[in-house]
Amino acid sequence: MELSSLLHELHLSSSEKPLPSAPLPPITELLSRLQEKLIGVSSDSETSSLIGRVERLFQTADPDWLFSPASANEDGGQAALESAYGSLIGALIGCAALPLCEDDCGSLPVAAYQSVPSRAVPVCSALGALLGALGKWEEPGLLLSAVVPAVCVFTVTHFQDRAWTTSPSRAAARSLQEVLLRAGGWRDSAHLLVGGGSQREEEDGGKSRGILGGVLDVLQPQLAKDSWQRCEAVKLVFAWSLLQVTRPSLSPHLPRLLPPSLLLTDHYRPENCMLGVRCLHHIVLNTPAADLRQFNRAEVVYQALFKHLYTTEAAVIQLVLSCLLDLLLVLETPPSSLTPSSARRKPCRHDDVLRLVLTHMEAENKVPMRRVYASVLPPLVDRMGVAVCRHLQRLQRVVLGYLEIKDPPEETNRLKVLEVLQKTTRAAWPRMEGRVNTLLRCLLRLLVDVSSDSQLDDSVRHELTNQTLSCIRLLDQGSGGPVQTLLQQVDSSCCSPEVLCCLATVTTSSER
Missing domain, CATH: 1.25.40 (Serine Threonine Protein Phosphatase 5, Tetratricopeptide repeat)
Known part of the structure; x- marks a missing residue:
């Protein structure tokens, strides 16, 4: 009833x-x-x-x-x-x-919803x-x-x-x-x-x-180049669906997942670009390298990401560089992994990325951007190995410039650049002797600044001092003597007793 x-x-x-x-x-x-x-x-x-x-x-x-x-006809x-x-x-x-938005460039006000x-x-x-x-x-x-x-x-x-x-x-x-x-x-x-x-x-x-295939069937008509911006929810549903799928289930759907991700990455609005880069990074991490290299997909993704290295948005740059670091491993063997018996190390994509990052670091004056660049530099230099010699002149200018500028309260930039200097000295030590005077002067100045900066936390001061002394020791070991001679010229007229005490540990360890 x-x-x-x-x-x-x-x-x-x-x-x-x-x-x-x-x-x-x-x-x-x-x-x-x-x-x-x-x-x-x-x-x-x-x-x-x-x-x-x-x-x-x-x-x-x-x-x-x-x-x-x-119907009696079961199939029909x-x-x-x-x-x-x-x-x-x-x-x-x-x-x-x-x-829906009337055009593909604007967005609706909150009142519309x-x-x-x-x-x-x-x-x-x-x-x-x-x-x-x-x-x-x-x-x-x-x-x-x-x-x-x-x-x-x-x-x-x-x-x-x-x-x-x-x-x-x-x-x-x-x-x-x-x-x-x-x-x-x-x-x-x-x-x-x-x-x-x-x-x-x-x-x-x-x-x-x-049901991923069915979900993509529902979204596909709205993910076209000229229509995806008309509905705010489409990109979010697509990104949510993609980010739920991991290896090995993602690879069969790659032809349908990659184009919309590239479309988002190519957009001028930072929030859409960042969403697209997150999608691409997820694809890179969860797709076999062979599938990414097939049909030149990895190269297409690389070119799409590389052009974003010219952006001035720190949040975008951070995501792009993180994705590029993982993508480069798909495209080529890092120079540091090549054996000594390998053919001459030719310039590669790692060189292109490092060169552009160093160029931007030299001219950058925005603190958020400097922090992003400084955070990505250590893994890049580590991947280069001895091939970092190709970039020593530009890298030295970056190291000197970043060690001179404070980055309170955690001094992230200085710590990262000191890490870079250590990795560079270990990998390219035969080429460091001619740079000892300039680098040592900068490191000593940093020690003096750190010891006299009352605003620094004790833990940060301790970490900066230790990392700086490690750089000096490595320069001493790689140069074969000039560092000790130069350190002997430092006395109480130049710096505080604390700094002299720290330098004494370097001299003592070298004598041993």
């Missing part, structure tokens, strides 16, 4: 009054008429009321009637049923769809009721695989803390995601997207199979 009354309220029953024995219409026909009603409603109150009745329908109706094909009936449910879910999701959260909450409830009923049915496999991708995209759109969500709408979306995972027997979001690939899951009618 309750179902008959509900169909009568929805104006989907053929009788004028609700009858307990009235025959139920074919489910595909009912779903089609519900879709038309959802598309045709004009006011928010009517939409909310209609969605509530749809939710009650899924809660009260017999699952065998809801999910069994009405199943396809029609999947299509009908797909259309209905599309209509439900459309009730809480985000407004004001009505979205209140419409998303009932849609989440209705979809949760559908998935709950489908999860309890005995044979949900094919139908579940058909409807879940669109629902997944909807949940990811609305559970993120964005302008179009509120606390209630995010809670409703997360609740819907939990229902979705239970319906398909998925453990978490990563399992939802890629499945487990086990024989048991394959024999389960696809119930626990991954």
Whole structure:
């Protein structure tokens, strides 16, 4: 009786009054008429009321009637049923769809999304009721695989803390995601997207199979070059989906994941560029090197990232350099890994990156940018090995310039540059003798500055002093004598007793 009354309220029953024995219409026909009603409603109150009745329908109706094909032809009936449910879910999701930008360059104000959260909450409830009923049915496999991708995209759109969500709408979306995972027997979001690939899951009618391909099918039309900027949520859903997928499940989907990531990376807005670089870095870390080198993909990614080394945004540069360091290992063997018997070390991409970084470091005066460059320099120099000799002149100017400038309170720049000087001295010690006078003068000046700086924390002062003394010892060992001669000229007229005491440890260790 309750179902008959509900169909009568929805104006989907053929009788004028609700009858307990009235025959139920074919489910595909009912779903089609519900879709038309959802598309045709004009006011928010009517939409909310209609969605509530749809939710009650899924809660009260017999699952065998809801999910069994009405046609005698099982294959054709199943396809029609999947299509009908797909259309209905599309209509439900459309009730809480985000407004689109009129052009591909701007962004909508926060006020444009004001009505979205209140419409998303009932849609989440209705979809949760559908998935709950489908999860309890005995044979949900094919139908579940058909409807879940669109629902997944909807949940990811609305559970993120964005302008179009509120606390209630995010809670409703997360609740819907939990229902979705239970319906398909998925453990978490990563399992939802890629499945487990086990024989048991394959024999389960696809119930626990991954849906990444279906999610990309839903997103693909909106990820085109001329349309992805019109909807703010598309890039976020794509990035979320990509970042859930790890090795070895990412590689088969690489042809569909790489182009949108490059598209985001190429955008002029820093937040979009950074999102794209994060996606590319995730791809580099979770794809076999052979797959990345295939079809010259790695070189394309390298060129896309290299041009961003000219940006002046510290956050962008940090992500780009981090990604480049991992990508370079895919493209070539680091110069430091080549054996002495190898052919002459020709300039390579490592040289190109180090040269450009050093060039920018010389002229950079913004503290955040200097910190980013200083943090990436040690691993770059370490990778170069003895091949750093090609860059010694420029590297020396950077070391001298960065050691002269304070970087309170943690002195990150100075510590990183001292680390670079140590690595360079170890790798290129035969070429350091001619640079001892200049470098030693700078290091002694740094010791004096550090010892007299009352604003430095004791731990930072201790670390700077130790690293500076380590550099002096390495210069002494690599140069073969000049350092000791120069240190003997330092007396109390030049520096404090603390500095003299520190230098005495260098002299003592050398005599041993």
